[in-house]
Amino acid sequence: MTAIALKSTLWSLSIKPFKRKGGTNLxxxxxxxxxxxxxxxxxxxQVHLAPETRPTSSKTxxxxxxxxxxxxxxxVFDALHYAVQSFGPTTFGTINGGSIFDDTLSPLxxxxxxxxxxxxxGLVIYCAIRITYDVATVFGIVVLRQHPTQWxxxxxxxxxxxxxxxxxxxxWHQLFRDFFVGVGGVPMTYMFGRxxxxxxTFFISGLLHDVGLWGMGKGSDAVCMIGFFIMMGFGVILEGFWRKVTGHRVDGWIGWIWMCTWLLGWLNLLVNAWAAKGLIGSLFIPxxxxLPVKIFGPLS
Incomplete structure (x- = not known):
């Protein structure tokens, strides 16, 4: 519903009609x-689409x-989810929630x-999105008779x-890019530049994720949820400064280390917010x- 509301905002500001390339089923x-x-x-x-690696000539x-x-x-999703829960089987591994930070340990x-x-x-989230998208893909092609190039x-x-x-x-997935940029990025560009x-753009992303957290019925955590994405924005800005000063893009193995360090460092904020609200303790598979429960036993 939040996504539709954001898209509707963009539709109301459009100066040209939306047209579909082929297909007449209203x-x-x-x-x-x-x-x-x-x-x-x-x-x-205007979303960047990843190159296709699967055969698209045959629907079957x-x-x-x-x-x-x-x-x-x-x-893989279930095994990774079990591994995350195993770090806090009586705290953030349950729906009661808890912190991923153990105060009994030294800071390091x-x-x-x-x-x-x-x-x-992060790997759990990646697998969850892949699973959801794969299910939607099969439904779209088998039930709605869509073409593989639409997925x-x-x-x-x-x-x-x-x-x-x-x-x-x-x-990363580009599911929300259009209205993140359209609702948050374009107006702010007009007012404050790049x-x-x-x-x-990243503020709207954080807002959407915070709404999702709030939807669990345990309140929101705007500081951590929006804060994570704002820091991603600052990281992108720093890369722009680097290119302006040196004349080179952030790239190569040094760029990979930089990306991982900045992303994982601030990811603590996002994951801790999810953990505190009990999301990590959610039951996806009985x-x-x-399989991990059958092999290693129940967590609690």
Whole structure:
């Protein structure tokens, strides 16, 4: 609902009609306009799409490849989720929630531990999005009779990013990019230039994530949720300064180390907010069907 509200805001400001490239089914077009986040096949979309690696000439083959992806990512997701929960089986591993920071440890061990938890949590989020998208892909092709080209990859190997700018603009999923930029980035660019545009874009991203956290019914944590994305914006701005001063983009293995350090360091804020509200303790797969539980036993 939040996404539709943000998209509706952009629609009200559009100076040209929205047109779809091919297809005349009014019901499907209306549904795709309202629910489709990347605007694939529409003249308004400016989202970067990852290159396709699956065969698109045959729907059957494409669906089989997607089902294979599901068979891979579901157990990996469950194993990673179990691993994260195992660090706090009686605290943030439950729906009661808790902090990922262990005050009984020295600062070095405390933040090393929390950063590792955050890293694993990032992998969990990656797998969860892949699973959701794969399910939607199969539904779109089998039930709605859509073409495989309407379901390009949602990620572009984010672990290969060599800068924060590349990570957020091309390699992480681009589901909300249009209205993040349109609602937050464009107005702030007019008022404060590029710096305002970058921070405005990431502010709307943080706001959307905070609304999702608030939707769990345990309040919000705007400082951590919005703060994480604002710091991502500052990181992108720093990369712009670097390019302006040196004449070179942030890139290569040094850029990769920089990206990982900045991203994982501030990710502690985001993951701790999720942990405190009980999100990490959510039950996605019943314990009776969880392979890690059968192998290592229940967490509590």
């Amino acid at each position: 019901l499907l077009n209306a549904s795709d306009l309202a629910l489709g986040l990347r605007g694939i096949g529409w003249n308004w979309s 083959t494409f669906v089989l490849w997607t089902l294979a992806s599901l068979c891979l990512h579901i157990p 061990l405390r933040y090393s531990r929390s950063t590792f938890i955050s890293f694993l949590s 390009p990859p949602i990620f572009n190997s984010p672990w290969r990013a060599t800068s924060l700018s590349q990570f957020w603009s091309k390699r 710096i305002g545009g970058v921070l405005g 314990d009776a069907q969880r």
